Every structure is written in structure tokens, then in C-alpha cells.
Amino acid sequence: MKAAAAAFCLAVFTVPAFPAQSGSLALHVNFQGVLMVTDLTASTGPTSGDITLQWTAPRYTGSSLPMTYQIRASSSANINTTGDFNAAQALSAFSTATIPAPAAAGSTQSMVVTGLNPCTVYYFAIRGADSNATPALGAWLRSVPQNFNVNNFAATDCPVIRPPVAPVGLDIQITTATARLSWLPVTYFWDGVAFADPNAPVAEELSAYHVYRATAPTRAAWNWMGQVSTGTWSWTDLSSGSKYYYKVRAQNSSAFSADSMIRAQQTQNIWVVGYDGLSTLEIPVAWTVALSSYNIATSSMTGNVKGRVLKSINFDAKKYGIQAAPDMELGGLGNLLLRFDKSGSGVVASVLAPEAAALPENLSVFWYNGGKWLQLYGRLDSANQLMYVQTKYLGQFQLRSAERVGAFVFNAAGVSNRTITPNGDGKNDTVVFTFDNPQFSEVTGKIFDLKGAFVGGMSSDPSLDPSTTLIWDGRAGGRVVPGGVYIYQISAEGRTFTGTVVVIK
Structure with missing residues (x-):
């Protein structure tokens, strides 16, 4: 720490009634007052909304004890001079933190200013004062050339917004007038990091579940229905009805999760x-x-x-x-x-x-x-x-x-894959043909070899829309066809479209 500079002092000169033996005049100077703090340093505090201040206690001579500190703060502009100091707000306008009493001159002192707004830069200034009716005051100066108090500002931490992951497994069990919702416990943050103890999450990880209800999955207001604790994974609506839809969100001290998937009371479908x-x-x-x-x-x-x-x-x-x-x-x-x-x-x-x-x-x-x-x-x-x-x-x-065109149409872009490997591994075991069929016409699909011989027909897959798709599984009569190139033919409304696919064994 650098030595304090004299900012306020009273000089008392004492002149003796006779000359000194050496022939020179003896001049005695006594300084009284409070010296200026020159090394106030601010730094981001231990938690969000905190800033730590540190400085060297100034020397004070001939001042009336007890001494105190005055601290000013600003979040809009720096405090550079004593005039700025007098115009700035007291620390109490920003924080309830207690300002320490002055320590012995040269001692390092510090305090944590709490309760500040997060993600905000704050500027600080400090001076000493004695207890006179008209107190002797230290001065304040922030000067880069003189290296006085150049680090008197700092930013508070931005809080980490880390919501929990959205609840999964939302289930619904209904009676005539009730709907019981249940879901799996949330044990992760949204970024995939697991809670320290999934069985006992703390508030920073998970603090509650919230249930919402609406009369439609879209274009309807979602009404908050209630909340349950982190150890409760169900909630019952005692005044339910067929028109309602439900969703759940998790919450922690940081934020809410995204929505769970939606369940419909009447159909129990997921939306x-x-x-x-x-x-x-x-x-x-x-x-x-x-x-x-x-x-x-x-x-x-x-x-x-x-x-x-x-x-x-x-x-x-x-x-x-x-x-x-x-x-x-x-x-x-x-x-x-x-x-x-x-x-x-x-x-x-x-x-x-x-x-x-x-x-x-x-x-x-x-x-x-x-x-x-x-x-x-x-x-x-x-x-x-x-x-x-x-x-x-x-x-x-x-x-x-x-x-x-408003009529049956098929083109090569509707072929899911050009090669078929019908070996049962779940990859390219079938080829899907997708077409435009706005009139819901009957569509037929056939497979031929390169000599034009009929090999087999296409079929519908119950997991696909039968009005717009047909499939072929690379088989004829239940058996896998030999490897090679095959011609497909898809027809409806008097129009026929052809192309080729390859079977690889």
C-alpha cells in the first residue's frame, strides 16, 4: 500500500522569542487533520450483488476522536473530486452494509458492500471525518496520473441463470370430474449437468413444480393451478373436464424450466x-x-x-x-x-x-x-x-x-432411399414411396425386374399415412428377392410414374 497523501491539515507555526544559537530561526510545524485515502480498491464480491472494498487507513493528527468513514457510491458516473464526493449519494442509499470504524493508520481495511443490483458497475469514494461539531474532513481525489484511487470501481456478478430441465413422463389418469397428473422427478439442469444429490435437490437445483391448465393447446390462456414440492411428482385437479389440457414446469431459485409436453384430458393424447x-x-x-x-x-x-x-x-x-x-x-x-x-x-x-x-x-x-x-x-x-x-x-x-396440380402426382423426390438392404437390421429394410393424393384416389404400386417380369406389389405401412405412401420391403412371396436393379410403377387417376431402386444383399 502507498503512503497516504496530505489532503486536509492545519499548520501551526511557533516562533521562539530569541534566535537560535546558530543564528538561524527555529520553525516548529504541527499538522492536524485527516489525511486522504489514496488506494481505495473495489472488486467483485463473493456472491451476486456484492462488491468488496479495500483501503489503507489514513493518518489523522490532532483530530477529535472518535473518527468515522464517509463512503459515497454511484452507478452512473465515477466520483473523481471532493465536489463529486459531496454530490454523490451515501452508501446507505445502495446498501445496508455496515461501514467499519477507522483502524490504526497504515492498517489494511476492507468491507463487503451487499445488496447491490447484479450485472452493474458501481463507483465508490471514501474519506475520514472526526467528531467535531464541524468535523474535520479528509479530501477525495481519483487521479490516474498520480495513481490515486484508480481502481475505485467494480461490477457485480451477473447471476447464473440455470433452470432445471423440463419435466418428462407427464401422465394423466382421469375420472368423470378429476384428472390426476404425474411425472418423473427432475434431476438435471437444462444443460445436462446432474444435481449433486438427485434425491435431495437444493433450491439452486430444484425448488417446486408448477401445474397449468388451458382449454386448448394453442390460442388459449394457460392458468396456474398450483404447485407441489420437489418430493411430490403428482397433482390432482378436482374440477377437471373434457375440455382441459395440462402441462408442468419445474422451478429453482434461478428460473423456470421449459414446458413439459401437454396432455389432453379427453383423449389423453400428447401435444x-x-x-x-x-x-x-x-x-x-x-x-x-x-x-x-x-x-x-x-x-x-x-x-x-x-x-x-x-x-x-x-x-x-x-x-x-x-x-x-x-x-x-x-x-x-x-x-x-x-x-x-x-x-x-x-x-x-x-x-x-x-x-x-x-x-x-x-x-x-x-x-x-x-x-x-x-x-x-x-x-x-x-x-x-x-x-x-x-x-x-x-x-x-x-x-x-x-x-x-390438385391431382395425383409422384416424383423421384418421394423415394425415401434408392437402395434396399432387406436384412432386418432396421436400416433401409424398406423403401417408402410418398406421393401427392389430394383427391384420396386409389393408388397401386408394382415392382418389375429389368426384363419387365412382375415381381410383386407394394403395400401400406400402418405407421405411415396410407393415402400418401406405399412401401416395398424387397420381398416377393415372403422371400427376399435377388440383389439387383428393379423397376417400380406407381399409378392412380390414369397416370403412371416409374423409376428404379436397387436391392443389395
Whole structure:
């Protein structure tokens, strides 16, 4: 610590009545007052909202005891001079922290200023004062050239916002007038870090669960119904009814989690609401058991919104809400509704893709299978501004402007994979043919060898929409066909489309 500089002093001169023996005049000077603190240092405190101050106790001579400190603070501008000091607010305007009494001159002193706003820079100034009726006061100066009090400011910590993961496994058991909700205990933060003791979470990890109810999964107000403790994983609505939908959120001292998936009272189906609050994926109750430890969340893929792409949305499955499950599929068909905006008779183009403006009749749904985008087409609900498809797939979906003729259409983009390896390993065991069938016409699919001989027919997969898809499993009469190139033929409404696929054994 540097020596204190004289900032306030009283000089008393004493002149003797006779000259000194040496012939010189003897001059005695006594300094009285409070010297200035020159090394006030502020630093971020031990917890959020704290700042630590440290300084060297100044020397005071001939002053009336007891001595005290005056501290000023500001969050808007630095305090550079005594004039600034007098204009600044007292520390008590910002904090209830107790200012220590002056220690012996030269001692290092410190205090923690508590209760400050987080993420804020604060400036401080300090001076000593004696107990006279008109107190002797130290001065204040912040001077970079003189290296006085140059570190008198610091920022408080920003609190770490680390919410818990969204509850998973939301189940619903109903009677005529009640609905009992239950879910799995939350034991992770949203970033996948486990609680220190999952069986006894502290408030920073988990403090409560909150239950909400609405009359629709979208376009309806969600009402808070109640909360339960961290050790309770169920809640019963004693005044339930068929019109209600439910969701749960976890809370800790930092923030709330994202929403759980939604359960419907009447159907017990699961609903996943898109990032836009209007697009949805409805999962029938028959397929919900397999999702008991999963959460499906949505996100916007704005980087893909360009050209003819109007909307790009991800449906991501994560086990316990943290472990990505990119290959997760539903046990059967879910109902996907993608919302679009409309102006007059046309679709409102995105500012990211102004060229995507189109008539609603020309909108089409696409899904990315990991290798390419497949056109799923979809059914138009113009009144509600929605495109509807049935799908068992999760992952990336897009809503695009694409020419649709209003009749049966198939093209090569509707072939899920060009090669079939029918070995039962779950990968490319079948090929899926997806087509546009707005009139719900009867569609037939046949397979021929390169000589034109009939090999077998295509069939419907109960896990896919039968009005827009057919499959072939690389078999004829129950047996796997020899490896090679095969011709497919898909027909409806007097139109026939052909192409080739390859069977690899």
C-alpha cells in the first residue's frame, strides 16, 4: 500500500522569542487533520450483488476522536473530486452494509458492500471525518496520473441463470370430474449437468413444480393451478373436464424450466407445441408409453428459411430431456400441423424468403430423412392457415412453396432411399414411396425386374399415412428377392410414374 497523501491539515507555526544559537530561526510545524485515502480498491464480491472494498487507513493528527468513514457510491458516473464526493449519494442509499470504524493508520481495511443490483458497475469514494461539531474532513481525489484511487470501481456478478430441465413422463389418469397428473422427478439442469444429490435437490437445483391448465393447446390462456414440492411428482385437479389440457414446469431459485409436453384430458393424447405457438404435433395415446422418459421440444431453423422455404422447424426428442435421440420415431402416426400466415388469398412470405410467396394450394411439407429432403405434400386447411400431414417421424420439417396440380402426382423426390438392404437390421429394410393424393384416389404400386417380369406389389405401412405412401420391403412371396436393379410403377387417376431402386444383399 502507498503512503497516504496530505489532503486536509492545519499548520501551526511557533516562533521562539530569541534566535537560535546558530543564528538561524527555529520553525516548529504541527499538522492536524485527516489525511486522504489514496488506494481505495473495489472488486467483485463473493456472491451476486456484492462488491468488496479495500483501503489503507489514513493518518489523522490532532483530530477529535472518535473518527468515522464517509463512503459515497454511484452507478452512473465515477466520483473523481471532493465536489463529486459531496454530490454523490451515501452508501446507505445502495446498501445496508455496515461501514467499519477507522483502524490504526497504515492498517489494511476492507468491507463487503451487499445488496447491490447484479450485472452493474458501481463507483465508490471514501474519506475520514472526526467528531467535531464541524468535523474535520479528509479530501477525495481519483487521479490516474498520480495513481490515486484508480481502481475505485467494480461490477457485480451477473447471476447464473440455470433452470432445471423440463419435466418428462407427464401422465394423466382421469375420472368423470378429476384428472390426476404425474411425472418423473427432475434431476438435471437444462444443460445436462446432474444435481449433486438427485434425491435431495437444493433450491439452486430444484425448488417446486408448477401445474397449468388451458382449454386448448394453442390460442388459449394457460392458468396456474398450483404447485407441489420437489418430493411430490403428482397433482390432482378436482374440477377437471373434457375440455382441459395440462402441462408442468419445474422451478429453482434461478428460473423456470421449459414446458413439459401437454396432455389432453379427453383423449389423453400428447401435444407438442411449436416454437411459433401455433404449429403442433399431436401424438395419440397409443404411442405415448414409449415416450414416458422422453421430451420432445421444438426449435426454429431460421438459417434454412430462404428460397421457397417459408418455415423450418425441428422436433427433437431427448431422453430425460437431456440425451439426444436423433433416431427416435413414434410408434405410429402423429398429426403434424404447420402454421402459415396469409394475406388475402395468398401466403405471406417470410422476410428471409420474400420469393416464397405463393397460393396456399401450392404449399407442401418436406421432411429431412438424414440424407435428403422428402416431400410429404400434406393437406391444406386454408381457413385455419394450417398444413396437415400424418407422420411417425421427428426431426426437421419445412413448409415450402411448391407447384401442386390438385391431382395425383409422384416424383423421384418421394423415394425415401434408392437402395434396399432387406436384412432386418432396421436400416433401409424398406423403401417408402410418398406421393401427392389430394383427391384420396386409389393408388397401386408394382415392382418389375429389368426384363419387365412382375415381381410383386407394394403395400401400406400402418405407421405411415396410407393415402400418401406405399412401401416395398424387397420381398416377393415372403422371400427376399435377388440383389439387383428393379423397376417400380406407381399409378392412380390414369397416370403412371416409374423409376428404379436397387436391392443389395
